[in-house]
Amino acid sequence: MPTRLPVQFFTRDVLVVARELLGCRVTRAGVTVRLTEVEAYAGGTDPGSHAFRGRSPRTEVMFGPAGRLYVYFTYGMHHCANIVTGEPGTASAVLLRAGEVVAGHELAAARRPGVRERDQARGPANLATTLGLTRAHDGLSLVGARAGGRVEPPVTPVDAATIRTGPRVGVSGAGGDGSTYPWRFWLDGEPTVSAYRVARTRNGTVG
DNA sequence: CCTTCGATACTC
DNA sequence: AGTATCGAAGGA
Known part of the structure; x- marks a missing residue:
């Protein structure tokens, strides 16, 4: 039996959970990804969070x-x-930004044909595709008996000295300076960590 | 390696 | 109108 992380692991402060998720293995739909990069979003108190403006569908x-x-x-x-x-x-919530595919390579390759193995789950949208996730899976549980996937602790403990932090990617500051908290966490030296991109606003559009 | 830029449709 | 992105194209 896999050692699945319990709900209590996730029912803690988002910054603690984000840091400890590094090195953990997320399995869903036949593919397992070892997380190398995540970001924390602190709900109603965080201008960068989708939940900042309150509840919505x-x-x-x-x-x-x-x-x-x-x-x-x-x-x-x-x-x-x-x-x-x-x-x-x-x-x-913790955004899953990047990881290394450690199991289910054939399924992963089928979901993202023609990409190098390093890039299979490099970047949040690539990671979601590799795990077969869409809006249809919104609300899917990773804990408990009815889980549709699982999160397991690292096989070998993460060396705390390799953990890096920095500003979150693509959070442009639309909510003000407060949206640039250093709440991006990654493992130094991992080739699967996504390239940092500065937020860019579309120009040339006239309303 | 770096940079810029278009695609695309949901959200508020 | 803005967006928690990606990949192609072109330059160094």
Whole structure:
């Protein structure tokens, strides 16, 4: 039996959970990814969070129990996956930004044909695709008996000295300076960590 | 390696 | 109108 992380792991402060998720293995739909990069979003108190402006049909899952997936659709074509954290009502979550495929390579390759193995789950939308996640899986639990996937602790413990932090990617500051907290966590030296991109606003559009 | 930029449709 | 992105194209 795999050693699945219990709901109590996720029902803690989002910054603690985000840091400890590094090196953990997420399994879903036949593919296992070892997480190398994540970001924390602190719900209603965080201008960078989708939940900052309160409840909506899209963000409903974030307000519920920990250990469930919050999957959103963005840029007209991409899905990104989060794991809900904290007590119900806090609406905090950890965005899964990148990982290394460690099992289910054939299925992963079928979902993203023609890409190098390193890039299979490099970037949040690529990771979601590799795990077969769409809006249809919003609310899917990774804990408990009815789970539709699982999260396991690292096989070999993560060396704390390799953990890095920095500003979150693509959070442009639309909510003000507060959206640039250093709440991105990654493992130094991992080739699967996504390239940092500065937020870019579309120009040339006239309303 | 780096940079810029278009695709695309949901959300508020 | 803005977006928690990606991949192609072109330059160094």
